Amino acid sequence: MAIDDTPSSFFAPWPDRLRHSAIILLAAGLALSALVTLGELPPIPAAVVFVLIAAAALVPWRLHDTAASPEMVRTEDPVEAAAVNAIVAGMPDPAVLLDRAGRVIHLNAAAAQLAPALRKNELAQFALRSPEIVSALREAIATTQPRRATYLDQVPVDRWMELVITPVPVPTRFGGADKCMLMTFHDLTPLRRVEEMRADFVANASHELRTPLAALSGFIDTLQGPAKEDSRARERFLGIMQAQAKRMARLIDDLLSLSRVELSAHVRPDTLVDLVPIIRQVVDGLEPLARERQVEIEIDLPEPPVTIAGDREELLRVCENLIENALKYGASGGKVIVSLTTAKASAGDGAPEYRVKVRDFGPGIAPEHLPRLTERFYRVDVGDSRAQGGTGLGLSLVKHILARHRGRLLIESVPKNGATFTACFPQIKPTTVA
Numbered sequence: 001m002a003i004d005d006t007p008s009s010f011f012a013p014w015p016d017r018l019r020h021s022a023i024i025l026l027a028a029g030l031a032l033s034a035l036v037t038l039g040e041l042p043p044i045p046a047a048v049v050f051v052l053i054a055a056a057a058l059v060p061w062r063l064h065d066t067a068a069s070p071e072m073v074r075t076e077d078p079v080e081a082a083a084v085n086a087i088v089a090g091m092p093d094p095a096v097l098l099d100r101a102g103r104v105i106h107l108n109a110a111a112a113q114l115a116p117a118l119r120k121n122e123l124a125q126f127a128l129r130s131p132e133i134v135s136a137l138r139e140a141i142a143t144t145q146p147r148r149a150t151y152l153d154q155v156p157v158d159r160w161m162e163l164v165i166t167p168v169p170v171p172t173r174f175g176g177a178d179k180c181m182l183m184t185f186h187d188l189t190p191l192r193r194v195e196e197m198r199a200d201f202v203a204n205a206s207h208e209l210r211t212p213l214a215a216l217s218g219f220i221d222t223l224q225g226p227a228k229e230d231s232r233a234r235e236r237f238l239g240i241m242q243a244q245a246k247r248m249a250r251l252i253d254d255l256l257s258l259s260r261v262e263l264s265a266h267v268r269p270d271t272l273v274d275l276v277p278i279i280r281q282v283v284d285g286l287e288p289l290a291r292e293r294q295v296e297i298e299i300d301l302p303e304p305p306v307t308i309a310g311d312r313e314e315l316l317r318v319c320e321n322l323i324e325n326a327l328k329y330g331a332s333g334g335k336v337i338v339s340l341t342t343a344k345a346s347a348g349d350g351a352p353e354y355r356v357k358v359r360d361f362g363p364g365i366a367p368e369h370l371p372r373l374t375e376r377f378y379r380v381d382v383g384d385s386r387a388q389g390g391t392g393l394g395l396s397l398v399k400h401i402l403a404r405h406r407g408r409l410l411i412e413s414v415p416k417n418g419a420t421f422t423a424c425f426p427q428i429k430p431t432t433v434a
């Protein structure tokens, strides 16, 4: 399968052949000249002998080999050369080089994995399962024009693929060019998934907004019509309308925060902030809610400062979401403990980190929900969350903020025995927490 770079084949150019035969011609010339000079040979026969030797030397010596070994001719084909093979093998996407009839000349490992039935020297049309690929390939071969096809492969899992067939002229041994077909596959599945997620997100967001909006316009109709003169009903409805309007405002607020955090996800905050006053501020702010829910908040904080590189507003949001969730969903436990400690990270390099832990003693969360809690709009109980004024975006926001701070969120829960949400932050310098 090597390229034949010896220029002595039948079609090698004359200057090359002369160069290769120069020694023979020189030696013959010198010997014949010497014989003529010594009078051993007349000049005319010497000239005839020289012409014969020259002709013999210039006859392409590979002519015999070529005729004798057709297998060699095949393997010397530049189309099958190691360089072409290496290029196809080095392509990141599945790639197959076909000859004009659609026979596989080269294929890379990714192509072999995608279509295990593809074999060298066999027709690709027989090995490819998808009718879309086969028809695109047939068209490309028939027209020698580029072809594209997008198709869905459903076995073993859904995969969207784009197939591009490009005719490529490959030089032949005879100095011409052969039309081969380079078939490459691009996996569009990740793009599709992102697109689906975006569409899901828009659908969820508009659904969440539409619900309070529908409630608001329903109450407005009632107040303008049947309940126009009913002052007690007006009071009650206005209260509900205010709660719905607050819910919409909160949802928009959360959506905006989420998109802001996502936009700056790659920029790590560099301002030094102390975690202790942030936690105190949030706990103080949530005291009225704790009183209303009859929950006692216990705090266990070290002496300040406990400094990390962070964004103050975002850290307030993290603490607020976690403590508020504990008060809302874990109220039945009557107690919430908020603590700040130092621990060695169990993951990664085991570097020490600060941990803000929020523990409640409520009903806890069933294990099957735990991995999905940080998904946008994911709620264990949608009705309960809505009743509590939740948007389903809080923990997703927490996760994104922590990722921006190079931290992580740990969630542990034993059903009927409460839940613990821990926000972990990497330390920037030797520990300052006792």
Ligand code: ADP
Pocket (backbone or CB within 6 Å): 321, 325, 326, 329, 330, 360, 362, 363, 364, 365, 373, 378, 379, 380, 381, 385, 386, 389, 390, 391, 392, 393, 394, 395, 396, 419
């Ligand atoms: P929400 O706006 O609904 O509170 P979150 O993203 O903050 O949205 O929380 C998602 C869901 O996780 C909540 O709807 C709730 O079902 C569950 N959850 C969060 N915190 C707790 C907790 N401390 N105890 C029990 N369930 C919780």
